[in-house]
Amino acid sequence: xxxxxxxxxxxxxxxxxxxxxxxxxxxxxxxxxxxxxxxxxxxxxxxxxxxxxxxxxxxxxxxxxxxxxxxxxxxxxxxxxxxxxxxxxxxxxxxxxxxxxxxxxxxxxxxxxxxxxxxxxxxxxxxxxxxxxxxxxxxxxxxxxxxxxxxxxxxxxxxxxxxxxxxxxxxxxxxxxxxxxxxxxxxxxxxxxxxxxxxxxxxxxxxxxxxxxxxxxxxxxxxxxxxxxxxxxxxxxxxxxxxxxxxxxxxxxxxxx
Numbered sequence: 161x162x163x164x165x166x167x168x169x170x171x172x173x174x175x176x177x178x179x180x181x182x183x184x185x186x187x188x189x190x191x192x193x194x195x196x197x198x199x200x201x202x203x204x205x206x207x208x209x210x211x212x213x214x215x216x217x218x219x220x221x222x223x224x225x226x227x228x229x230x231x232x233x234x235x236x237x238x239x240x241x242x243x244x245x246x247x248x249x250x251x252x253x254x255x256x257x258x259x260x261x262x263x264x265x266x267x268x269x270x271x272x273x274x275x276x277x278x279x280x281x282x283x284x285x286x287x288x289x290x291x292x293x294x295x296x297x298x299x300x301x302x303x304x305x306x307x308x309x310x311x312x313x314x315x316x317x318x319x320x321x322x323x324x325x326x327x328x329x330x331x332x333x334x335x336x337x338x339x340x341x342x343x344x345x346x347x348x349x350x351x352x353x354x355x356x357x358x359x360x361x362x363x364x365x366x367x368x369x370x371x372x373x374x375x376x377x378x379x380x381x382x383x384x385x386x387x388x389x390x391x392x393x394x395x396x397x398x399x400x401x402x403x404x405x406x407x408x409x410x411x412x413x414x415x416x417x
Contacts, residue, residue: 172268181264181275188282195286205295208328212295215331215377216304224378227297227371228305234372235307244373245309252335252366259342267349273408274345276398281341281391285334288383293328298374306374332383333376339366340388 171178219225234241260278264271298308340363347359370376399407 170265172265178264181271185260185275188279192282192286195289204293205328208293208295208330209300211292212297212300212330212377215294215379219377219379227374227377230368230371231297231306231374235309241307241309241373244369247369248310248335248373248375252338252369255362256338256342259346263345263349270345270349270408272406273395273399274341276406277341277345277388277391277395278338279391280394281334281337281387284387284390285329285332285337288332288387289326289329292331293326294331294380295328296330296375296380297377299327309373310375330376331380332387333370333380334384334387335366335370335376336363336381336384337388337391339363340385341391344392 216225219227231241234244260271260274263274297304297306298310300306343359343362347356350356350359367378367381370381371378395406396408
């Protein structure tokens with residue numbers, strides 16, 4: 161039987177589950193950001209820049225060191241870099257969180273799979289940040305020609321930005337990982353072709369944003385895609401342990417925390 165939108169409950173599992181999911185999500189995000197910040201204490205600028213130089217060398221080896229030319233092009237377009245930097249600081253996070261809540265309210269039995277996918281990716285990213293501190297392009301020496309447009313735009317939020325951000329956490333690009341996970345999830349659940357197409361294109365748009373703003377090399381994005389893939393495979397494995405609760409195809413009436 162098809163349940164119309166008008167008859168669907170506003171809170172799929174009641175206030176208790178909603179508040180629990182918000183609390184868990186907030187705790188994980190805080191722990192993720194705090195871990196990124198704490199990881200900075202174990203890294204040095206020299207080590208992080210040395211690792212970034214290895215990325216540049218690898219991209220040059222395959223003939224795809226394109227980041228400087230992309231950022232120069234963006235800088236030549238009036239106001240474009242500021243707009244892209246604003247997207248980097250704001251839209252990615254809000255769209256990801258908004259997408260998660262949309263799945264929770266509209267496709268609740270799918271939410272727990274997506275949540276687990278994100279959680280595993282969080283953990284994997286934090287481990288890599290500690291083991292492989294890497295500078296983003298915008299913090300490379302001046303000889304590389306990158307511009308730090310994001311720091312200039314952070315303005316009043318600069319203290320908060322610096323308190324929770326690890327400047328040497330370029331690998332993997334979680335902006336790209338988040339975009340892939342939320343884009344795939346919403347596209348898979350969308351019935352309108354244009355909505356599905358927009359969400360499928362969303363990861364590519366974010367890739368362009370992080371490169372044009374000097375926040376990531378494309379290899380950082382590839383690492384983010386790998387982390388997202390591990391998160392998805394792990395979520396499928398967890399779903400086999402609790403198929404009624406955590407599987408992507410779990411039964412709508414049985415899904416739980």
